Amino acid sequence: ALMQVTERQYVVAGSKADTDVVGFYSGAAKSCFVVLHYIGGTLLGKDFEIIETPVEEEAEAISGLLRQYYQGRGVYPRTICVPADLPDAVSLERLFTETCGHRVYIEAPKRGEKARLIETAQLNAREETERVTTREEKTLKTLEWLQKALQLPAIPERMEAFDISNTGGSDIVASMTVFVKGRPLKRDYRRFKIKTLEGQDDYHSMMEVVSRRIIRYKEGDEKFSPLPDLMLIDGGATHAAAAESVLMREGVSVPVCGMVKDGRHRTRALVLPDGQEIGISSNPAVFALIGTIQEETHRFAIEYHRSLRTKSTVASKLDGVEGVGPKRRENLLKRFGSLKGILSASVEELSEVVPKAVAQRILEQLGSQSGAGEKGGGTAGAGEK
Numbered sequence: 001a002l003m004q005v006t007e008r009q010y011v012v013a014g015s016k017a018d019t020d021v022v023g024f025y026s027g028a029a030k031s032c033f034v035v036l037h038y039i040g041g042t043l044l045g046k047d048f049e050i051i052e053t054p055v056e057e058e059a060e061a062i063s064g065l066l067r068q069y070y071q072g073r074g075v076y077p078r079t080i081c082v083p084a085d086l087p088d089a090v091s092l093e094r095l096f097t098e099t100c101g102h103r104v105y106i107e108a109p110k111r112g113e114k115a116r117l118i119e120t121a122q123l124n125a126r127e128e129t130e131r132v133t134t135r136e137e138k139t140l141k142t143l144e145w146l147q148k149a150l151q152l153p154a155i156p157e158r159m160e161a162f163d164i165s166n167t168g169g170s171d172i173v174a175s176m177t178v179f180v181k182g183r184p185l186k187r188d189y190r191r192f193k194i195k196t197l198e199g200q201d202d203y204h205s206m207m208e209v210v211s212r213r214i215i216r217y218k219e220g221d222e223k224f225s226p227l228p229d230l231m232l233i234d235g236g237a238t239h240a241a242a243a244e245s246v247l248m249r250e251g252v253s254v255p256v257c258g259m260v261k262d263g264r265h266r267t268r269a270l271v272l273p274d275g276q277e278i279g280i281s282s283n284p285a286v287f288a289l290i291g292t293i294q295e296e297t298h299r300f301a302i303e304y305h306r307s308l309r310t311k312s313t314v315a316s317k318l319d320g321v322e323g324v325g326p327k328r329r330e331n332l333l334k335r336f337g338s339l340k341g342i343l344s345a346s347v348e349e350l351s352e353v354v355p356k357a358v359a360q361r362i363l364e365q366l367g368s369q370s371g372a373g374e375k376g377g378g379t380a381g382a383g384e385k
Contacts, residue, residue, distance in 0.1 A: 023121025
């Protein structure tokens with residue numbers, strides 16, 4: 001942080017005389033408003049205030065803080081440089097000018113010397129914020145921000161996120177990830193294979209998954225308890241509304257939001273089932289948390305989808321070997337884990353699971369096929385539900 005100021009270090013051009021440079025950093029738990037005072041081209045002072053992170057967008061928050069700061073200070077510079085375009089800059093200039101008796105300008109420089117001074121002020125604001133904020137406090141404030149922004153009845157300490165994965169309507173699957181106090185709880189992850197649909201239909205797939213999750217809870221299945229404080233659905237308002245309709249039908253009250261993506265497939269906003277969007281980009285901690293949840297849920301769904309396709313391929317190859325039926329195929333995969341593991345085994349090792357003649361046929365028939373090796377690997381979380 002900028003703790004000491006010397007004339008030699010911080011002399012700037014005369015054009016910055018009598019200029020205040022504002023910095024603002026919005027943290028997870030706290031935020032900081034910084035004002036660096038340049039007089040006669042030299043940085044002579046610094047004021048800062050640590051505040052609770054506001055729900056408002058950055059520009060709106062800065063406008064309110066500027067008004068409060070200068071009216072309380074009673075001293076106005078010629079120029080105030082701010083880090084964002086303020087929606088009420090003109091009215092603020094008029095207010096400050098009338099109050100102090102000389103013209104006051106509010107600028108939001110994007111390049112040049114003044115822009116570099118803004119960067120310095122922004123860095124100061126960030127350092128002051130991080131200095132007074134603990135990790136636990138950051139997490140709590142992030143969740144409190146979500147509660148306030150979404151008008152939730154409780155802090156969303158437990159959040160469940162759902163995503164659908166399919167390729168051309170085949171092997172449609174879904175994932176459910178769980179985050180508790182901002183961290184993944186992988187032991188509570190669940191995955192689902194869609195059972196009631198033949199073609200691609202994300203909305204009804206989501207309804208089936210949420211319905212199965214809630215029914216298992218109502219049946220007393222400990223693996224699906226407790227209910228979350230917030231459900232996050234990968235998709236827009238229609239997806240969220242589909243999930244909400246299931247909850248209403250089952251008589252269960254859980255807040256639901258959709259995760260709306262931008263052009264780069266990152267969550268840019270949350271959306272309520274009625275279509276109201278809640279922007280999250282103004283709070284870096286919230287933006288990072290929701291982005292992490294979205295990516296993890298998508299990864300878990302894709303991983304499960306790929307594993308099913310691999311198993312299907314392995315099954316079709318083994319089924320082509322005379323003497324290998326569903327039961328022997330299951331035993332082989334259970335013992336050796338994958339097709340690669342089966343083909344890496346010796347006739348004697350395979351003969352512990354199937355007759356020796358069948359073991360020989362497996363190695364002779366499949367061992368000569370190119371690309372037969374399949375990499376094994378586990379998937380975090382519980383099995384298909």
